[in-house]
Amino acid sequence: MDGAFIELDGVEKVFDVRRKTGFLKRERRQVRAVDSISFTVARGEMVGYIGPNGAGKSTTIKMLTGILTPSGGRLRVAGIDPSRDRTRLAHRIGVVFGQRTTLWWDLPLIDSYRLAHRMYRIPDARYRENLHRCVELLELTDLLDVPVRQLSLGQRMRGDIAAALLHDPEVLYLDEPTIGLDVISKAKVRGFLRELNADRGTTVLLTTHDLQDIEQLCSRVMVIDHGRLMYDGPLTGLHEAGESERTLVVDLERELPPVEVPGARVVRVEGPRQWLAFPASASAAPLVARIAAEYPLVDLSVREPDIEAVIARMYADADAGAEAGEAEKAVS
Numbered sequence: 001m002d003g004a005f006i007e008l009d010g011v012e013k014v015f016d017v018r019r020k021t022g023f024l025k026r027e028r029r030q031v032r033a034v035d036s037i038s039f040t041v042a043r044g045e046m047v048g049y050i051g052p053n054g055a056g057k058s059t060t061i062k063m064l065t066g067i068l069t070p071s072g073g074r075l076r077v078a079g080i081d082p083s084r085d086r087t088r089l090a091h092r093i094g095v096v097f098g099q100r101t102t103l104w105w106d107l108p109l110i111d112s113y114r115l116a117h118r119m120y121r122i123p124d125a126r127y128r129e130n131l132h133r134c135v136e137l138l139e140l141t142d143l144l145d146v147p148v149r150q151l152s153l154g155q156r157m158r159g160d161i162a163a164a165l166l167h168d169p170e171v172l173y174l175d176e177p178t179i180g181l182d183v184i185s186k187a188k189v190r191g192f193l194r195e196l197n198a199d200r201g202t203t204v205l206l207t208t209h210d211l212q213d214i215e216q217l218c219s220r221v222m223v224i225d226h227g228r229l230m231y232d233g234p235l236t237g238l239h240e241a242g243e244s245e246r247t248l249v250v251d252l253e254r255e256l257p258p259v260e261v262p263g264a265r266v267v268r269v270e271g272p273r274q275w276l277a278f279p280a281s282a283s284a285a286p287l288v289a290r291i292a293a294e295y296p297l298v299d300l301s302v303r304e305p306d307i308e309a310v311i312a313r314m315y316a317d318a319d320a321g322a323e324a325g326e327a328e329k330a331v332s
């Protein structure tokens, strides 16, 4: 396909798991971590890859890097079969795992970059240019001489992202890049990724549990569960498919009976604080205006639905649909 940079066609990964069930007794079981997944990502796209724990996201990313070999199907990244040509592919991809660092723990940050320079045989001029750009945009100037173990989580994450980009990869896989970061660090990381994608056309595949990462960065999202692709489309479509809800948390001056406003319902009350659920596709502004006009409002915040909740609702709807279908069949 023209422009397809990442291509998966019926890709599978089955793990053989042996479990000790008694003295000399072992049970063999197969885990289908990725179950016939097909999709393509065009050059320059920024796509979210989400799903509950154990859905098969990391396994997919490991196959895309060539660390794991698929059990079946066809997979290509930049025309390369990752598991056959892992070294050649390594020069064209960058990987960041939020929960692990590729940086040298006891050495100053800059030493990890010097090592990457040599390991990837990056031409000197290109290394200097990329390092300069990353250091500037990711605000690393004052951190270069600090041992990695002394960096905060947010600083380390920015350090890791820079390390993944020194060799100018055409595609960047990010696994939970904002996990555990505070609001400001999250904003910095997201801002940088947005610029990277816009300025350099880097293709980005992003795994996250934070729907705001997707909302702010990706025009397309893929949902995987039990190894299968459940949804592929815009985030708004996902909200509609799951009919998800956002929550307005209001702090009133005093304890009051549940707030009554059209378009929202109170789902929890704790003293002067109340939680109101409203459709994710609706704007919070008219609700806020109405509550502010009619109630003694002190403070408020809006909470996004989490990915698990959106997906759970998607299933509930799919199950209800299937049951309705069964019922129809039984009647006819």
Ligand SMILES: Nc1ncnc2c1ncn2[C@@H]1O[C@H](COP(=O)(O)OP(=O)(O)OP(=O)(O)O)[C@@H](O)[C@H]1O
Pocket: 015, 016, 017, 031, 032, 033, 051, 052, 053, 054, 055, 056, 057, 058, 059, 060
């Ligand atoms: N090396 C392995 N051996 C056996 N089973 C594995 C192995 N790696 C992953 N699995 C299993 O495959 C399934 C998918 O795991 P995977 O790590 O890809 O999920 P994930 O979507 O990345 O989850 P998380 O969000 O928790 O990181 C799980 O059931 C997991 O236990």
